[in-house]
Amino acid sequence: MNSNPELVLLRNQREDRPATLEEYRASGGYEALALAVREKAPRQICEMVKDSALRGRGGAAFPAGLKWLGVKEDAPHPRYVVCNTDEMEPGTFKDRILVDADPHQAIEGCILAGYAIQAQRGIIFIRPSYEQGAQLLERELEVARQAGFLGQNILGSGFSFDLTVHRSAGRYICGEATAQVNAIMGNRPHPMKGVHMAAQGLWGLPTLVNNVETLACVPHIVRNGPEWFRRLARTPTGGGTKLYAVSGKVNRPGVYELPIGTPLREIIEEHAGGMLSGGEFKACLPGGASTRYLPRQFYDLEMDYDTLKAVGHRLGTGAIIVYDNHTCFVGATLNLQEFFARESCGYCTPCREGLPYIRDLLWRLENGEGKEEYLPMLRQMAGHMAKSYCAFAPGAAEPVISLLTYFADEVREHISQKGCPFKGVDKPRPHLWYPPEE
Amino acid sequence: MLPEELHAQLQKKIAAAHRPRELAIDVMYAVQKHYGFLSDEGLLEAADLLGMTSLELEELATFYDFLYRQPVGRFVIHVCDGVVCWMFHEGSVFDYLCQKLGVCAGQTTADGLFTVLPTACAGFCDHAPAMLVNGVPYGPLTPESIDQILQKLRSESCDLVVCR
Numbered sequence: 001m002n003s004n005p006e007l008v009l010l011r012n013q014r015e016d017r018p019a020t021l022e023e024y025r026a027s028g029g030y031e032a033l034a035l036a037v038r039e040k041a042p043r044q045i046c047e048m049v050k051d052s053a054l055r056g057r058g059g060a061a062f063p064a065g066l067k068w069l070g071v072k073e074d075a076p077h078p079r080y081v082v083c084n085t086d087e088m089e090p091g092t093f094k095d096r097i098l099v100d101a102d103p104h105q106a107i108e109g110c111i112l113a114g115y116a117i118q119a120q121r122g123i124i125f126i127r128p129s130y131e132q133g134a135q136l137l138e139r140e141l142e143v144a145r146q147a148g149f150l151g152q153n154i155l156g157s158g159f160s161f162d163l164t165v166h167r168s169a170g171r172y173i174c175g176e177a178t179a180q181v182n183a184i185m186g187n188r189p190h191p192m193k194g195v196h197m198a199a200q201g202l203w204g205l206p207t208l209v210n211n212v213e214t215l216a217c218v219p220h221i222v223r224n225g226p227e228w229f230r231r232l233a234r235t236p237t238g239g240g241t242k243l244y245a246v247s248g249k250v251n252r253p254g255v256y257e258l259p260i261g262t263p264l265r266e267i268i269e270e271h272a273g274g275m276l277s278g279g280e281f282k283a284c285l286p287g288g289a290s291t292r293y294l295p296r297q298f299y300d301l302e303m304d305y306d307t308l309k310a311v312g313h314r315l316g317t318g319a320i321i322v323y324d325n326h327t328c329f330v331g332a333t334l335n336l337q338e339f340f341a342r343e344s345c346g347y348c349t350p351c352r353e354g355l356p357y358i359r360d361l362l363w364r365l366e367n368g369e370g371k372e373e374y375l376p377m378l379r380q381m382a383g384h385m386a387k388s389y390c391a392f393a394p395g396a397a398e399p400v401i402s403l404l405t406y407f408a409d410e411v412r413e414h415i416s417q418k419g420c421p422f423k424g425v426d427k428p429r430p431h432l433w434y435p436p437e438e
Numbered sequence: 439m440l441p442e443e444l445h446a447q448l449q450k451k452i453a454a455a456h457r458p459r460e461l462a463i464d465v466m467y468a469v470q471k472h473y474g475f476l477s478d479e480g481l482l483e484a485a486d487l488l489g490m491t492s493l494e495l496e497e498l499a500t501f502y503d504f505l506y507r508q509p510v511g512r513f514v515i516h517v518c519d520g521v522v523c524w525m526f527h528e529g530s531v532f533d534y535l536c537q538k539l540g541v542c543a544g545q546t547t548a549d550g551l552f553t554v555l556p557t558a559c560a561g562f563c564d565h566a567p568a569m570l571v572n573g574v575p576y577g578p579l580t581p582e583s584i585d586q587i588l589q590k591l592r593s594e595s596c597d598l599v600v601c602r
């Protein structure tokens with residue numbers, strides 16, 4: 001059992017197995033639910049979440065309490081809570097660790113959200129790669145039901161709420177709230193514009209969609225108070241701890257729960273074990289694939305929403321992908337654009353046509369066919385992504401824009417050397433999907 | 439045709455659902471598991487069970503990564519080509535996998551055992567480079583560990599099954 005007193009979300013994490021209901025309860029689990037249904041009005045829970053400065057952990061950073069208060073008290077029923085555990089942002093794996101560590105914490109968060117907006121039903125939306133997590137959640141939901149925390153008349157309060165697991169079949173866009181609702185309804189999961197989810201979401205009824213990490217914070221806020229939660233942060237405007245998922249060229253990749261606003265240097269050097277030997281920190285993507293490269297000059301920056309925003313960046317999911325000085329950023333950005341071009345749902349033209357265009361320019365640069373004029377072409381097309389239907393393509397453009405901002409010299413080296421300076425002109429690095437030679 | 443028992447089981451599940459359409463993916467997974475892939479016949483049966491048109495289901499089946507509209511091997515290997523795994527593929531473990539099996543992306547080995555598919559970041563970046571075999575994650579991969587995994591799969595069955 002992890003005994004670090006500063007841990008909140010991962011306090012019950014063990015190496016060998018997920019925490020049980022008994023272990024979760026021994027750490028104060030379900031006390032918040034009992035307090036809420038017996039002594040607090042639903043609206044009070046929303047207010048507590050608002051006062052806690054909790055912001056959406058799925059990447060958008062929207063203030064959670066405001067989202068919850070967006071469901072009007074006289075809104076129709078049934079109402080829904082959707083717990084977003086789709087987590088397909090490249091580099092992001094915190095939700096998997098969170099659910100596997102302490103499933104009841106996520107479950108209690110969902111039930112509290114249900115109580116706060118007076119919902120009848122919750123759905124945990126989970127990606128197929130996390131089938132182990134889906135099976136764990138289904139098992140523990142039944143355990144919660146047997147214990148009286150879930151289902152009819154929860155803890156004798158008269159409040160009824162039930163949760164089910166919804167398995168996805170794997171597509172990045174399903175992480176977007178409106179697309180996720182379409183996915184649950186058995187529709188092709190295109191995003192929807194101009195839909196006010198708090199009024200007309202799933203099946204046209206009030207729906208709250210939150211990331212599972214956001215929801216997992218709620219039991220702690222209700223039990224310890226919003227002020228306590230705010231004090232956990234290392235920045236004046238932040239709230240809580242954050243699950244930083246560190247991957248890439250570090251010695252100990254993994255999820256580290258730290259006060260939100262912990263400086264990047266500290267996360268990498270003190271927690272993730274520093275850079276792999278032989279490499280130096282070159283840049284990171286601070287919050288998954290749809291954020292901008294954060295280069296060396298920001299190494300001491302506090303990793304919080306407002307601190308990153310102040311320098312023109314986004315924290316996103318807090319999934320820190322660390323690159324060293326041996327990594328080619330044209331190659332890395334090409335990989336990201338291959339991902340985005342493939343995952344585009346194809347609904348709107350800028351995204352469907354623009355991303356392959358960007359990918360092709362990067363492919364030419366990486367493979368020695370680059371020209372100086374490709375730089376303004378890339379910049380222009382990345383700018384056009386803002387004209388697309390949803391936030392997918394603007395997110396995809398972020399690494400491209402920052403490649404041109406911070407690493408234009410590296411791009412130009414690809415042009416002058418007619419190939420990737422990281423692998424030599426005549427010796428292409430083996431590509432992932434070349435067919436074997438006949 | 440789906441066996442009667444499975445058909446009845448799915449009918450019962452759909453009847454208990456909030457709305458039948460919410461089970462579209464679950465039903466397609468079950469049908470896929472029975473046939474080994476989501477066959478035309480299976481798609482029509484799923485549509486019939488759900489009260490949806492086959493076109494509606496085809497819209498979904500062609501959209502998602504883990505629904506297979508063509509026959510696949512007994513083990514479907516989803517190899518992560520996310521950016522973190524990309525960083526670690528200098529030793530080209532994925533090429534190694536393809537060469538070892540004698541197939542390229544999207545193909546199935548002649549013995550019908552393995553299908554190799556690229557997949558978006560699978561969420562196992564702390565174990566990069568990683569892959570999923572019928573939903574079971576493996577990583578960090580090396581040529582040696584790939585040899586061992588393939589050997590094990592040839593001789594043992596796979597416990598966690600997502601979609602087949």
